[in-house]
Amino acid sequence: MPIRSKYRREKKEKKQGRTFREKAHLFWRALKFLVVVALVAAAALWYYMGRLDRMIEEKFDQPRKWDLPSRVYSDATYLYPGIDTAKMRFVEKLDRLAYRNTGETISGPGDYAAGPAHIDIYLHDFSYPTEEFKGFPVRLSMEAGVIDDITNMDSKEQLSVVKLEPEEISSIFDERMEDRTVVTLKEVPPILLESIILIEDERFFKHKGVDPIGIMRAFGANIRSMKIAQGGSTLTQQLVKNYFLYPKKSILRKLNEMLIAIEIERHHTKGEILEAYLNEIYLGQRGASSVSGVAEAAKYYFAKNVNQLSIGESALLAGMIRLPSEYNPLKHKDNAEARRNFVLKRLFDAGLITEEQYAGAKAEPIIPTKPVVRVGRAPYFIDFVKQQLKDLYPREVLQSEGLRIFTTLDMTMQLTAEEVVVSELSRLEKANAAVLPKEHAEPLQGVLIALQPGNGYLRALVGGRNYAESQFNRATQAMRQPGSAFKPFVYLTALDPKDSKTLFTAASTVEDSTFSVESGGKQWSPKNYDKKEHGTVTVRAALEQSLNIATSKVAMEAGLDNVAATAKKAGITTAIDPVPSLALGSFEVVPLELAGAYTVFPNNGILAEPISIMNVVTDKGEVLEKKSLKVRRVVDAQPAYLTANIMKGVVDRGTAAAARSMGFEGIAAGKTGTTSNYKDAWFVGFTPNFLALTWVGYDDNAVMNMSGARAALPMWVNFMKRAAPPSQQDFPSPPDIVLVKTDRTTGKLSNKNCPDYIEEAFIEGTEPSEYCDKTPNAESY
Amino acid sequence: MKRTARLLSIFLTLFTCLTFAACPPAAKKPPAKAQPKTKPGEAIKKTGEVSRPAAPAAVMTPQRKASDSLVEKGKTALSSKNYDDAAQIFQNAVNVDGSNGTAYYYLALTNHYMGQERTAAGLLDKAESLLRSDKQWMEKIDELRSLVTGEKPPVAPLPPIADEY
Numbered sequence: 001m002p003i004r005s006k007y008r009r010e011k012k013e014k015k016q017g018r019t020f021r022e023k024a025h026l027f028w029r030a031l032k033f034l035v036v037v038a039l040v041a042a043a044a045l046w047y048y049m050g051r052l053d054r055m056i057e058e059k060f061d062q063p064r065k066w067d068l069p070s071r072v073y074s075d076a077t078y079l080y081p082g083i084d085t086a087k088m089r090f091v092e093k094l095d096r097l098a099y100r101n102t103g104e105t106i107s108g109p110g111d112y113a114a115g116p117a118h119i120d121i122y123l124h125d126f127s128y129p130t131e132e133f134k135g136f137p138v139r140l141s142m143e144a145g146v147i148d149d150i151t152n153m154d155s156k157e158q159l160s161v162v163k164l165e166p167e168e169i170s171s172i173f174d175e176r177m178e179d180r181t182v183v184t185l186k187e188v189p190p191i192l193l194e195s196i197i198l199i200e201d202e203r204f205f206k207h208k209g210v211d212p213i214g215i216m217r218a219f220g221a222n223i224r225s226m227k228i229a230q231g232g233s234t235l236t237q238q239l240v241k242n243y244f245l246y247p248k249k250s251i252l253r254k255l256n257e258m259l260i261a262i263e264i265e266r267h268h269t270k271g272e273i274l275e276a277y278l279n280e281i282y283l284g285q286r287g288a289s290s291v292s293g294v295a296e297a298a299k300y301y302f303a304k305n306v307n308q309l310s311i312g313e314s315a316l317l318a319g320m321i322r323l324p325s326e327y328n329p330l331k332h333k334d335n336a337e338a339r340r341n342f343v344l345k346r347l348f349d350a351g352l353i354t355e356e357q358y359a360g361a362k363a364e365p366i367i368p369t370k371p372v373v374r375v376g377r378a379p380y381f382i383d384f385v386k387q388q389l390k391d392l393y394p395r396e397v398l399q400s401e402g403l404r405i406f407t408t409l410d411m412t413m414q415l416t417a418e419e420v421v422v423s424e425l426s427r428l429e430k431a432n433a434a435v436l437p438k439e440h441a442e443p444l445q446g447v448l449i450a451l452q453p454g455n456g457y458l459r460a461l462v463g464g465r466n467y468a469e470s471q472f473n474r475a476t477q478a479m480r481q482p483g484s485a486f487k488p489f490v491y492l493t494a495l496d497p498k499d500s501k502t503l504f505t506a507a508s509t510v511e512d513s514t515f516s517v518e519s520g521g522k523q524w525s526p527k528n529y530d531k532k533e534h535g536t537v538t539v540r541a542a543l544e545q546s547l548n549i550a551t552s553k554v555a556m557e558a559g560l561d562n563v564a565a566t567a568k569k570a571g572i573t574t575a576i577d578p579v580p581s582l583a584l585g586s587f588e589v590v591p592l593e594l595a596g597a598y599t600v601f602p603n604n605g606i607l608a609e610p611i612s613i614m615n616v617v618t619d620k621g622e623v624l625e626k627k628s629l630k631v632r633r634v635v636d637a638q639p640a641y642l643t644a645n646i647m648k649g650v651v652d653r654g655t656a657a658a659a660r661s662m663g664f665e666g667i668a669a670g671k672t673g674t675t676s677n678y679k680d681a682w683f684v685g686f687t688p689n690f691l692a693l694t695w696v697g698y699d700d701n702a703v704m705n706m707s708g709a710r711a712a713l714p715m716w717v718n719f720m721k722r723a724a725p726p727s728q729q730d731f732p733s734p735p736d737i738v739l740v741k742t743d744r745t746t747g748k749l750s751n752k753n754c755p756d757y758i759e760e761a762f763i764e765g766t767e768p769s770e771y772c773d774k775t776p777n778a779e780s781y
Numbered sequence: 782m783k784r785t786a787r788l789l790s791i792f793l794t795l796f797t798c799l800t801f802a803a804c805p806p807a808a809k810k811p812p813a814k815a816q817p818k819t820k821p822g823e824a825i826k827k828t829g830e831v832s833r834p835a836a837p838a839a840v841m842t843p844q845r846k847a848s849d850s851l852v853e854k855g856k857t858a859l860s861s862k863n864y865d866d867a868a869q870i871f872q873n874a875v876n877v878d879g880s881n882g883t884a885y886y887y888l889a890l891t892n893h894y895m896g897q898e899r900t901a902a903g904l905l906d907k908a909e910s911l912l913r914s915d916k917q918w919m920e921k922i923d924e925l926r927s928l929v930t931g932e933k934p935p936v937a938p939l940p941p942i943a944d945e946y
Contacts (some may be wrong), residue, residue: 078848078877115886130866161877454871454879454907455888493826604910606903614869626865629892631903637910688881704813732910733834740831761834 049762052256052263058209058539059244060264065276066180068402068619069173069289072385073166074411075376075457075614076128080161085119086145088412094121095166096411098303098369108310109135110303110369111741117142120153125305127408128622129615136164144627167411174399177288179293182402182619185275191311193274193293194352195318199343201235205270209236209261223353236261237275283317284324288709291324301329303369311357312364314658315347316340337366378414380463380473381407385612386640387476391627392616396475402619408457413723414451417460420722421446424715425465427694428706435540435705437698444704446593447475447695449610453599453686455629456608461592472699477590479574480697484546484655484708485673485682486567486585486594488601488643491543491551493566494558496639497763501559505766506520506540506646511549518546519579526552529674529707537746541762543646544654546672548584555583569634571607587675593692594684595762601669602686604734605640606633637734638763643757644669644731645761646684653711656683662717666726668715672708680701681711685720687727692716736764838915848878855887857896867891882911886922893929924931 059065077093082620085091092378094112095103099121102111106122113120119142123135137153150159158459171179183192198343203211214230234243240260245253262275283291283297294317298306302313319339320327329336341362349360385407389398397403425446436444443465450460463473472478475622494504502509512534516525526548528534534547542550555563560578567576572594576587592610599608609630616625647669650656656671681696681704696711698704704711741750741757747768750757753774763767857872868891874884889904905926912918 075876076873078847078851078873080877081843130869131865160850162844163873450881452876453876454885457872608903623865628895629888629896629900629904631900631907633903635907637906668844674799727838730835732880732913734834734910735866735913737834738831739834759832767831 017770023352049259049263052260053267054242054730056263056267060268060276064400065243066178066182066279066292067174067176068180068182069171069178070192070389070403071168071400072172072405072635073100074407074409075729076166077164077410078161079150079164081147081149083147084145085140085142085147088693089415090119092415093164093167093412093521095162095370097124098299099124100303100367100369102108106137106459108304109308109353110576116498116773122740123526124303127621129617129621129626133163134474144545154492157367160418164408169377169407169409172386172398173289176261177290178292179286179289179296179300180279180292181297181299182279182293185271185278187305187307188316189276189307191347192306192314192317193354194470195343195347196275196278196294196313196321197235198346198350199318200321201240203232204235204274207234207263207265209263210234210258210735222732230704233257234261235277236265236273239273239280240264241748242280242282242639243276249311258316260348260744267714272515281321285321285653301368305629309362311347312340312344312361313439315343315361316366329366330775331642332565333366333368340366349502360383362632366524378409378418379467379471380475381409381458381461381612383459383463383471383473384461384476386611388431389616401680403624404617404619405613406615406617407631408452408459408480408614409461410450410459414462416447417450417462417719420487420715420719421462423447423463423639423675424718425696427714432706437702437704440491440698440702442699442702445468445470445474445697445699446715447478447693448715449475449592449693450593450723451595451608451687451691452718453600453602453608454689454693455631456611457595458610458612462611470770474591476590476592478699480592480695482585482589482594482682483673483675483680484548484551484585484587485684487543487551488584488647488671489567489570490555490558490563490583490595490602491539491646492570492635492639493563493641494539494554495642495764496636496765498636499558499562499639501562501568502557503556503749503764503766504537504539504554504644506642506760507742507762507768508539509536510534510539510542511551512537512542512547512551514549515740517578517580518558518632519581523614524580526581535704538745538771540649540747540758541744543643543671544649546650546655552580552583556580564575566635567597569607570600571609572633580609591693593694594682595597596689598684598686598691598693600635600640601644602688602691602731603640604732605635606631641731641737642761647671648731651685655707656713658709658713659685661719662714664717664721664726666728667730668720668727669731672713674709677703678705678707681706682707683708683712683716685716686728687720687724688731690720690724692719692723694719709736733761737761738764742768746772748772788919800802804820842921844878845881848881848884851877851883852884852887855884855891859887859891863901868895880911882886882915885911885919886925886937889929890925893925898929898931902926906927 032093040544041347066475099110099112104113106113106120108122109122111122114200119140120137122137125135126133139151139153140147141149150162203214210232212232219230235255240257256275279293282292284291285302291297297317298304298309302309307529316329316336319342324333327336327339344358344361385405389405396491413511425444429444445464448460448462451458461475463475494500496502514525514533518525529547533549537547538549539554560582563582564576564578572589574589577580596610600606611627611629613627615623617623650670651659651670656670666687668685668687670683673682678699679697684693695711696716737759739759741753742748742760744756744758749768749771751771851870851874855867855874858867858870868888871884871888871891872883875888883903885908889901889908892904894903905922909922912922
């Protein structure tokens with residue numbers, strides 16, 4: 001190279017800033033750097049993909065992919081001729097069970113149609129702990145709202161009884177609050193699968209998790225429409241976004257979504273991914289919990305199992321995935337219909353449905369269920385159930401294993417009880433404002449417990465007037481003095497030849513006159529509520545009129561230890577000291593225990609312990625827990641019958657006689673209870689087949705100046721009139737009971753000169769022998 | 782020494798007084814006694830006109846019919862030895878009609894098969910109070926009671942299910 005030209009080149013390169021050698025050197029340095037960066041990036045990516053892989057393995061490759069909430073159910077409801085559908089609020093019940101009013105005809109599970117004298121229901125399928133129930137159509141023929149005939153519309157067979165499935169009353173969620181019913185791919189109808197794939201990811205079977213063609217197409221469509229009209233996410237990416245990631249949009253999340261989608265597709269089949277997607281996808285909101293997965297959505301929006309969805313319903317569910325709130329058929333029926341028709345058109349265009357199917361599905365009216373948000377149903381009862389479950393299962397199990405808990409609750413009765421407690425307490429506060437403490441910080445509270453005495457089934461439980469304001473369950477946690485509501489246990493002891501130191505009969509007389517006795521180093525002298533003494537009274541009168549003095553004497557003669565022992569036998573677990581004031585209920589009890597103890601009266605001495613949980617079943621149907629009835633004889637039948645017989649008089653003419661003037665009809669017995677200083681008001685009443693307890697008072701034991709008859713009895717009457725039909729059948733009598741006409745005041749045998757008699761019950765051999773001595777010459781009546 | 786003895790005597794006197802003061806005095810008898818009354822088991826001579834309460838009648842109400850149909854279903858489960866199913870169905874029969882004595886009887890029988898003898902005995906008593914007027918049912922109840930209380934050895938295989946009376 002001539003020196004001149006070399007000089008020139010060097011001069012030129014110098015002018016340009018660097019020499020060729022320097023350039024080459026720089027190039028090799030940059031290349032080396034890039035290689036190192038690429039290697040580091042590849043290593044980092046490899047490491048990161050490994051981490052993602054482990055995350056997928058930990059979360060996704062498990063047999064149980066989701067935490068399933070446990071569900072608490074009420075008892076099933078039996079329908080039979082004679083039931084008053086208005087009284088049982090039948091249509092409300094159907095709404096709560098998510099039956100759909102389809103107008104005039106029913107075509108599938110979950111439909112009902114009401115005619116002028118009948119109601120047709122296509123019963124839902126239901127998985128009971130001991131039975132897989134297959135729904136069928138029934139016609140309930142009615143006369144003035146009362147069922148008079150039940151027919152299976154398929155077989156035309158006349159049925160004597162049919163049952164409505166239990167209501168789901170509560171779910172026990174984890175913090176994600178996702179309501180989900182898991183299904184397998186096989187259970188999902190093909191038309192729903194095809195609709196979802198067509199509308200959400202047409203190239204699902206062609207891509208490997210991320211679809212560049214789909215992204216480009218979505219990009220082009222968005223440019224053309226100048227808005228975000230399409231998303232390029234595949235089903236796999238949507239699954240990843242919902243299952244692994246968070247909803248907030250970011251570049252990093254999008255990158256992660258793509259990487260995980262690719263990784264999942266490497267290790268899982270399309271079928272597995274699709275099944276996970278169908279169970280994961282978000283399809284709306286029910287109160288605080290989300291509706292997740294197609295099966296839960298089918299139940300929520302159409303009250304159907306997913307395999308029962310029609311073409312139109314499948315198309316709508318598929319269409320809803322994009323914007324569940326906007327296309328929600330419960331709230332935006334027109335939007336939902338337009339979206340469904342759009343999906344149907346796509347299905348038809350793609351040749352997935354015939355023209356006939358297309359026309360039929362398009363003409364199908366959208367009949368969603370009535371939106372029922374399960375918030376705060378039977379809250380005190382649910383708390384009581386959860387309390388018991390806590391002893392059986394850890395919280396994590398309850399929140400994740402999808403257990404099904406079947407209870408004894410009668411939901412209609414529960415709702416009635418809740419309404420009655422609220423309305424009665426408000427009424428009491430208004431009507432008795434003059435006697436209630438002025439400007440009391442806390443509101444008046446109430447308890448209502450309803451039991452089936454034959455088996456101890458807890459049918460309704462209200463532990464306060466407002467759960468949102470106070471979660472303290474007064475029915476199961478409060479310790480309150482029973483006052484006179486305890487007196488029946490005094491008489492139960494006194495009338496029992498085995499348990500009483502001195503045997504009394506209903507016609508025995510006792511002096512209701514002041515006395516004093518030393519108790520705990522002090523003189524104790526009971527007083528009657530009316531501050532009067534009533535002289536010689538019969539045992540019947542003493543209990544019917546709730547006389548404190550006479551009852552205290554009876555208790556002492558029967559033996560205070562014996563009375564305390566009777567209460568213990570009847571299931572009262574709190575310590576009861578055998579002191580004279582025990583007769584007047586001066587100790588504390590839990591209301592639910594007192595309600596349980598009262599079952600000995602309608603049951604002739606048999607205690608039926610209250611039971612609230614019947615079965616706990618896994619999501620696969622395996623019975624984990626089966627609660628047995630606890631029914632046992634604790635006292636002899638005769639004294640229990642005699643006590644109940646006197647307690648009938650409490651309702652008919654005694655301290656609870658106001659029940660009759662309030663319109664309460666039928667055979668019933670019970671006892672009012674008022675504690676000293678009017679801090680607690682009780683009524684515990686029962687028919688042969690039903691028992692209810694009501695309590696009214698303040699949490700802080702403030703004086704309310706209202707008796708049991710004034711405060712608790714109206715609540716009981718109001719509830720019973722709505723919840724229990726009047727009983728025409730009397731309490732069954734045990735053997736060795738005889739009836740003898742006795743004078744009401746003296747308790748002696750009645751004769752023509754003592755015509756004011758009562759047909760009194762006695763244990764055979766204990767009936768009185770003396771005639772009423774109001775006349776000089778006693779004669780047989 | 783003298784002083785110590787004096788202090789000791791004062792202490793003992795005080796201690797004795799306090800001990801006796803803390804003892805509850807004998808309870809005073811209430812002024813008036815209940816009349817008439819008897820010692821346990823002592824019968825009073827009968828002189829008045831005596832009748833007996835009517836035994837519960839087996840009225841075939843729709844409620845009873847519904848309950849009975851559940852009893853029939855329960856009996857099928859019982860004969861297939863599906864005790865859990867049977868118990869559930871008989872409990873439902875009781876819920877539908879709490880006066881159905883046969884429902885209690887079969888519930889007692891099921892509980893007996895399940896080894897819940899105490900509950901079986903309680904339910905049997907309840908059945909007895911409702912079926913007292915039916916001689917045949919009472920015989921069946923007595924028979925089952927003797928099994929439940931262990932007076933008779935358990936029968937194996939299962940005793941035949943009773944027919945309706």
